[in-house]
Structures are given as C-alpha cells and as structure tokens.
Amino acid sequence: MSYRSSVEIYTEWDIVAARQLGRNEAKKTGFGTVDQARITTAISELARNIYLYAGKGKIEIERISENGAFGIKIIASDEGPGISDLRKVMEDGYSTSGGLGAGMPGVKRLMDEFKVVSEPGVGTTITAKKWLH
C-alpha cells in the first residue's frame, strides 16, 4: 500500500504548493497538528533549497507503512550542483544564501529519519521520514 504524489519545483509558488500537499497528506495519514507543522516545515525547507540552489527539482510525498507502522516519506530531488561539503551543510547557522542556516539540520531534527545522497555536478536526493507514534 503506497500512494505517491509530487510537485515540480520551479518557482516560489511551487514551494507553497508542495507544503500544502504535504500538510494534506500528513492530515490524511493521521498526524496531529504538531507533526503536521513539523512535516509542512520540513517540506518548505527542502523545497526552498531546491529553488535556491538547484533552480528546479521535485518534491515527492508518499504515505508509507512498514511492520504495522504508518508514516510519511518525503523525497526531495534535483539535478543541481550537488553539495560539496555535507558536514558543513548540516551545521546550524551555515548558509551560502544569506539565510539562517537552519534548513538542513532543522529538517533532520523535525523528522524521524533523514538521508542525503549528493554528488557534485550530478544532483542531490534527500529522503526524510516521519512515523506515526
């Protein structure tokens, strides 16, 4: 049982569309208001990173189940420049765009599972999961 929907990220408006989709899917999965806010915020950060650093990409949202547990999976993928120093990107306060540098480490804290695969010149795929407790 899996259901996946996606939003292509090209403009600032697509960031809004991605987080609205995420909030709806989180609600349908059965998450409470705090987890809905966590998931919506995480999607917003990931979508904005695509928009800022890669120019275009995709946010996919999937309702998942594993060993009787239900949850939501977010996949943020782009074919942008990639992340050259992953350790730095995960530091609080590190930003190359004048932002707060809260996005990547923040998403990791907001979600239960977080994985980054990035290759310079090829692109970045970030997978994050949140489980219903």
Place this chain on the structure above:
Amino acid sequence: MKTRIPILKLNDVLIVSIQWELDDQTAIQFQEDLLTKMHETSALGVVIDLTPIDFIDSFIAKVLGDVINMTGLMGAKVVITGIQPAVAITLIELGIRMENVMTALDLENGLDKLYKELEA
C-alpha cells in the same frame, strides 16, 4: 497576483493580523509596507498577530526577525502575539531562537505589554 497584508492604525500603534499562509513575495512586500506605514503615521509600536498561522519556516522566521530589527532601527517596538503551540515547537526544533523579541499569548495581552513598554 499580489496579496498584501492589511496594516491598521490605532492611536500610536499599528496592528497587523496575518490571516493566511505567507508566501515569499507577500512576506517581503509586508516588510516594506510596514516600514512605510510606520514612517507615514509616526507609530511608536507594532503588534503582529500570528494566531491563524500553523507553521513558520526558516525563511518566514528570517523575514519576521528582520522586520523586528528594522522597526527597532526606526525607533518603534514590536510585540508578536498568538504563536500556536505547534509553531513554537517547530521553530525551536528548527533551531530558531526568537531572542530579544517581545511576545504575548494574544492580541489583548500584546497591546497591554506594548503600552506598558511605551510608557516605561
């Protein structure tokens, strides 16, 4: 398509109620509109109510933090009101500390706090 956040004047104070999810353009437009309105009205304080807002990401947090600092530069005080429990939790988990920002539970308490601060 441009939406603008209404800014109301009450005596020496401006009141802003953010009623819907902020997109980037609206947030930046709001920054400019608020500072212009302060300049026009010589307002001494601003209350920004966020009661209907159910999430704040790092971009919106930055815009809000910037607007508070800008308002301070122009000699006015800001109180943020109505931050929902879910918003408070996600902001701290994101790693965003709204330090040196006056906050209150709701608009009424926010106005009280602002008037006391302005009298002091």
